[in-house]
Amino acid sequence: MKGIMVLGTSSDVGKSLIATAICRAFANNGFKVAPFKSQNMSNNSYVTVDGMEIGRAQGIQAEAAKTTATVWMNPILLKPRSDQHSEIVLCGKAIDTLTGRGYRESFYETGLTTIRNSLNKLAEDYEVLVSEGAGSPVEINLKERELVNMKVAEMADLPVILVADIDRGGVFASIIGTLELFTAEERARVKGLLINKFRGDPSLFEDGVKWLEDKTGIPVLGVLPYIENHMIDSEDSLSLPAFSSKKKSLLDIAVIKPPYISNYSDIEPFYYEPDAAIRWVSQLSEIGKPDAVILPGTKSTIRDLQHFKLSGIADWLIDFAKSGGHIIGICGGYQMLGRLLIDQEGTDTGSLSTNETGLGLIPANTYFQKEKNTVRASGFLHPMTSIKNENMIEGFEIHYGNTIVENEQHFLLLNNGQPEGYFANDGKIIGTYIHHIFHNDSWRAEWLNILRKAKGIPLQETVHISQLKDKKYDELAAKLVEHVDWETLVDITINWSTDHELA
Structure with missing residues (x-):
């Protein structure tokens, strides 16, 4: 060859x-x-x-x-x-x-x-x-x-x-x-x-x-x-910029960076939005007053959640949510938003029967399992959400955890008929296992316009990044x-x- x-x-x-x-x-x-x-x-x-x-x-x-x-x-x-x-x-x-x-x-x-x-x-x-x-x-x-x-x-x-x-x-x-x-x-x-x-x-x-x-x-x-x-998506965290600096940025989006961050390519579409600036935040002193917070995926959810608790970031996130802030958690970030994380098999921490309380922002518990779920997924916004968007949403799942939400406030209805994620307070709190959720141009535009409307700045048309x-x-x-x-x-x-x- x-x-x-x-x-x-x-x-x-x-x-x-x-x-x-x-x-x-x-x-x-x-x-x-x-x-x-x-x-x-x-x-x-x-x-x-x-x-x-x-x-x-x-x-x-x-x-x-x-x-x-x-x-x-x-x-x-x-x-x-x-x-x-x-x-x-x-x-x-x-x-x-x-x-x-x-x-x-x-x-x-x-x-x-x-x-x-x-x-x-x-x-x-x-x-x-x-x-x-x-x-x-x-x-x-x-x-x-x-x-x-x-x-x-x-x-x-x-x-x-x-x-x-x-x-x-x-x-x-x-x-x-x-x-x-x-x-x-x-x-x-x-x-x-x-x-x-x-x-x-x-x-x-x-x-x-x-x-x-x-x-x-x-x-x-x-x-x-x-x-x-x-x-072109970056391969490792050495390629992550500390922030995206734009002279006309009107939206400030803070991404809380866990020590064992995974699938940070979830965030990359925001770099091509003309009025949005991304800040990667590792310490409490760096958070400032963002318009929204994204909790990305992690390879070690419980350890990274413990890190956020020790650093004071966890308490800040709880207060931010109580004050009406917008938070979206993806995969491990979604798991952190729940009430309890249960690692009976040791697949997340390496230690059997490890439990950790979550941030308590979502009425859900996560149970880590032996088998990893890796699958491409697609569906539509759940009919129970307050957002009406008829475009299909596509992405992929990679996780050990099974998150059980206690009510019907789901984010998506997948094409296999299963509800997925969590959506509440008109989209101020969202959790999902779907990586590359923001690579769906129509959904990303919808979410950003929610932030723009809340801040009182002009709404924007969809930026069709996927076509580029x-x-x-x-x-x-x-x-x-x-x-x-x-x-x-x-x-x-x-x-x-x-x-x-x-x-």
Whole structure:
């Protein structure tokens, strides 16, 4: 199988975005292309059409590649649930929770077999593989049993392009240092360098390009500009901006950021609303006087709720609700809004029979179960809500908890006939398990207009963000082809396996 591997000198250099652009560029050139990341560590998930869980980045890359996402594109997903433990999602299903040491010591051979099987599955249906690494490929303490960088390049026999982020500084040292720490065989796979996130006039970096090529003997395939508003969901919390600053922002929306936040892509549509500003809040002193609060998902609901109680945020949320404030909780945030959280099986905390009182803003109890619910969901606003919106709402669920609401004040009526979530006080308190609820343009516009009306500011028309997404994939690919030696990159991808020196 032909392919290319995108590695970075560190985390957050733009590997995922570049891999996404490469996927769309190959797809636009008529290739059947598949994204691949053998092992992803992220709490930002994507649910496939058959109800399997993979890293969100590979789901997005599959969309860019004009194909359907499968578990083979990200067979191993690690979801941190504490500083020491991560949930292991293998081929789309959660199988265990392990410490970092336990994972390295007990999972390595299983991981290799799973990766090999996944590569074989993808080779049956695709011509080109765009594989993405993780973090840095030269972490000396991890290299011996790594499952995501050069080991995968070796298993799939892929050439490598190395990406460095010039915006953070130290681009020369990061490239030279990474190459120096490769073995001779690993370095022989590196066939190109990419400089990412360049601001200003690229001609000012021409001497830098020449120096790198002279020093390394490896061509710099391109200098990519810093791309604003690309609309591609971020993979991890390193990519989250502290706030969205807009000169004309009239709505102030505070997102309470839990330590183990998950699926923060739920919030990203607000960045494209002209009069709304998002603030990520981690401390009580940062909250201020928002027009609305969003409690997002978390991989560890009870621990994060305890954190909010200790920090004073929980008491503030209760007072905010009593004063008529607007709060919407999504997944773990929805669970926190209830009266009681019961972790009999230990699936949320890792400890059996753990109970925690919630914020008490919703008449509901949550019971954590052994089996995780991962499913795509769709429906309409429940007939009992005070909002009349006939547009379908779509999203996905990823949760262990089963939340039982004591009355009929539900948010949605799903297409399977089941009521979902909670809706009260004309929408001032909303809870739902549906991730990407705000990616539904009509509903997002409706909710924002509720806030605008309450504040006495002009109502706005719907911003059709969902219609822009596919166009953005094409724009991203065009930007890549414009600033990269695309013909050489294609040649490296297509011809490596037939004529390289490591064959």
